[in-house]
Amino acid sequence: MEKQWYTISVYSENNVGLLNRISGIFLKRHINIEGLNVSKSEIEGVSKFTIVIFTTEDWTRKIVHQIEKQIEVIKAFYHTDDDIIYQESALFKIASHLLFDERQIQNIIKESNSQIVTVNREFFVLAKTGRRHEIDEMHNALEPYGIMQFVRSGRIAVTKAAMPISELLTEFQEN
């Protein structure tokens, strides 16, 4: 079976130990977590994990079953890139003098559609939100001039299809 990118969304109760439980499921199968984001979800008190992996659909399905089996997990889904709207964010810290010494940097800022978050005498910080390849392109463009610090977030994603978590929770409570 062919490997591809999968995004796993996990809706869960907010529990301190759950991240450890979930990461263990990947560790046991030697599947690398390529992106991880934990945040609140659209439902109060329910957390959402967004996990990106590169593997086969068969493995992804089995992993999702193992995740769902955890007591505090309400529901887990997996999606291909076509099923979702997704973004990542990145921050670039760059020396301020380069803004004047290297005119090309201003073009990169304009073309990449990134924002300047802060500027001071020593450095300025650029924020970029977009697809992974867009962030990679911007990184490649800036790299020759020197990047003081770089960080990229995990993927965040929403599905094109509806997510009936509220209905599920009501159903759980009725049973």
Place this chain on the structure above:
Amino acid sequence: METLKAEKKEKKQETTMRITGAEALIHCLLAEGVDLIYGYPGGAIMPVYDELYKFQDKLTHILTRHEQGAAHAAQGYARVTGRVGVAMATSGPGATNLVTGIADAQIDSTPMVCITGQVTRSLLGSDAFQETDIVGISTPVTKWNYQITRVEEIPEIMAKAFYIARSGRPGPVLVDITKNAQFDELDFKYEKCTGVRSYKPVPAPDSLAIEKAAELINNAKKPYIIFGQGVILGEAEAELKALVEKGGIPAAWTILGLSAMETDHPLNVGMVGMHGNYGPNVLTNECDVLIAIGMRFDDRVTGNLATYAKQAKIIHFEIDPAEVNKNVKVDVAVMGNAKETLGMLLPLINKNEHKDWLAEFDKKHQIEFETVIQKDIHPTKEGLTMGEVMEQINIATGNNAVIVSDVGQHQMIACRYAKFKETKSNITSGGLGTMGFGLPAAIGAKMGAMDREVVAIIGDGGYQMTIQEMGVIFQHNVPVKIVVLNNDHLGMVRQWQELFFESRYASTVMTNPDFVKIAEGYHIKARRVVQRSELKDAVEEMIASKDPYFLEVKVEKEDNVFPMIPTGASVADIRLK
């Protein structure tokens, strides 16, 4: 008015009590119907032990000689009773010593609650004396775990722990309680847990899937059932038997399914798996409909998956959605509790018999009998065999003992040859293969079924891993019968070395102590058998004993267990020698 007020006040006192966390824990256990726990005290759990001392008329605590023994004893108790076993230990090494038993309970779906003490909340993360992250350590091998750091959490978390351990597919739960939470006081009130929002223990049965399953079964020419522990855990033994009899379907068992159906039933065709019976393995690849009930297609059952039952339509009755299509792709998955789903299936099944198909099992049995079984249970050579010991135990107990086995050759022989009439009678470490399981598990099994004969079958290797639990048997006079089948080797590993490593016996030869003297050192009646002529009498004497009894049987050193499916081979290529 005054009396009314007084009444109200009294009622309030009934529902809440101002007590310490340690005492609250005892009340939680009592509310869950626990009357027996296994454990070992230590610094971080002392407040709880102090309460155990005060409640000893209601709650018996058995001091095992090692925390691993406590976990296995709780497992043995749980397996034989179907109730939740409870084990307790202190922080640090006490907690880590439980881990093997917890992992064993997880893979064999045994309901168990483990309670560990933990350093006081303010010391967490400071590498305090006997501090260990037991919640982190036990996470991959527990169904659920939790660290209580505030006394108010105790009732709710304990209720949740018992509910999770026993519901759905059962499993071990660990609750770690910091010392401050044991000392602090709370207004105690206990409510049993009836549900957890994010947890659905039993999937709702789908009647369409059941109809599809019935259709496949009714049209099958060679239907074949393999049942596992799901039948026992779901208490679906009667439904299984009814299905087998109505459909005239031959049924085989996995090692953990053993005893769910009486072994002498004409449609019970034997054991599947690596050392299972010849017919049940070979004919897996000839049936047209394979009905798997409460089993998980473990690699020891399936052999090479690429050649496993490819010709058959497969129906899987299963409670855990994560098990469906995990190892074997199935045609129909029937989710739910086996008792309920088989109950729904039964009326849809046509009465049938499959004489020709059954005859094939008989033929294969005949082949296995002549090449293997006859030699195992009625040997003509000089050395004693493990099989003939099992046969004598069957005879002496009227095929109705609880058999607890350890891990290795003797375990395979015990499971192949032990006869059962009652369910929950075969207690063994199946999934994890934990050497050292047998002796402590037998203590738990006996204490859970005092009216039944409990015989532990253990090898000389595994026996020495938890031999210290003889102390418990002596101190509490637990009338368990212990049979050590001594071949002075780690027999199963030696067998593999002989077959697959050109007889290079790396670290499998054991120079053993005098086991009889050791048992006698614990003041336990003991006897050694080295000659066939003594065997019958010794087994009879052991079974007749009202007290614990230790029997060592010196068996042939280099016997092998057959049939055998070599690792990676197909079930069809099972070797008879």
